[in-house]
Amino acid sequence: MALVPVEEIPTKHPLAKGIRAAAKRRIGLKLQNQKDPLELEVLQTGILLYLPDVLTCPLVYLCTAAMVATMWAGFLRFRDMKFVWVELIKFYPTHMEILLIERKNDQFREGDVLYIARSPRKATCPVALSEALISRAGLSGLVNLFQGWDGRLARFRLTEVQLNGQHMGYQQCRRQVRKFLQRTTGMSEADTQKKWGTLLGLDKRALNISYKIQVNAAL
Known part of the structure; x- marks a missing residue:
């Protein structure tokens, strides 16, 4: 990029190498507060516990399971x-396509199409769960797929709670994911946060395209 011979590249200069070595000695190489990736077995077990029957389970459980599976x-x-808006989702026999009009790593704001494959395990398939959520909640048009609800009402009349039409807030999303992990693993809230972080705890630094393909196929 500097349009110079290889031996003259600035980053190859002994001074630059010395600065990097000094920084490593001062800061250290150990990653601080690194979280574990959420294992596939934990995800599938949690979904099966939450949704023994997709048609009769509380709608909030279906929304949580579909959200966790799709985000994962x-x-x-x-x-x-x-x-993630319902109108911008297309379902196919083999996969679903989600058009994200805005994303943090979309520097040119051109939009990004996300492809998620269908799984033969329909009970834990993010595509099947999203379809079930749309059908049961009667969602259509330019509305959020993963919506919030009245948490106070859910404490007393869980089966009667309906989605509120707005995207789920960060605090409610974090709380629901923690409950999902606590119910699945039996761990305390503090332990789940320490192990997986505030949300799904995906270590994106360790992910690559080939792993993404394997994850979609396995789910």
Whole structure:
């Protein structure tokens, strides 16, 4: 990029190498507060516990399971999840396509199409769960797929709670994911946060395209 011979590249200069070595000695190489990736087995077990029957389970459980599965399979941040709109989702026999009109790593604001494959395990398939959520909640048009609800009402009349039409807030999203992990693993809230972080705890630094393909196929 500097249009100079290889031996004259600035980053190869002994001074630059010395600065990097000094920084490593001062800062250290150990990653601080690194979280574990959420294992596929934990995700599938949690979905099966939450949704023994997709047609009769509380709608809020279906919304939580569909949200966790879709965010996990598509590597979605919370900010990405807010822009998953029903009208911009296309379902196919083999996969679904989600058009995200805004994303943190979309520097040119051109939009990004996310592809998530269908799984033969329909009970834990993010595509099948999203279809079931749209059908049961009667969602259509330019509305958020993953919506919030009245948490106070859910404490007393869980089966009667309906979605509020707005995207789920960060605090409610974090709380629901923690409950999902606590119920699945039996761990305390503090332990789940320490192990997986505030949300799904995906270590994106360790992910690559080939792993993404394997994840979608496995789910």
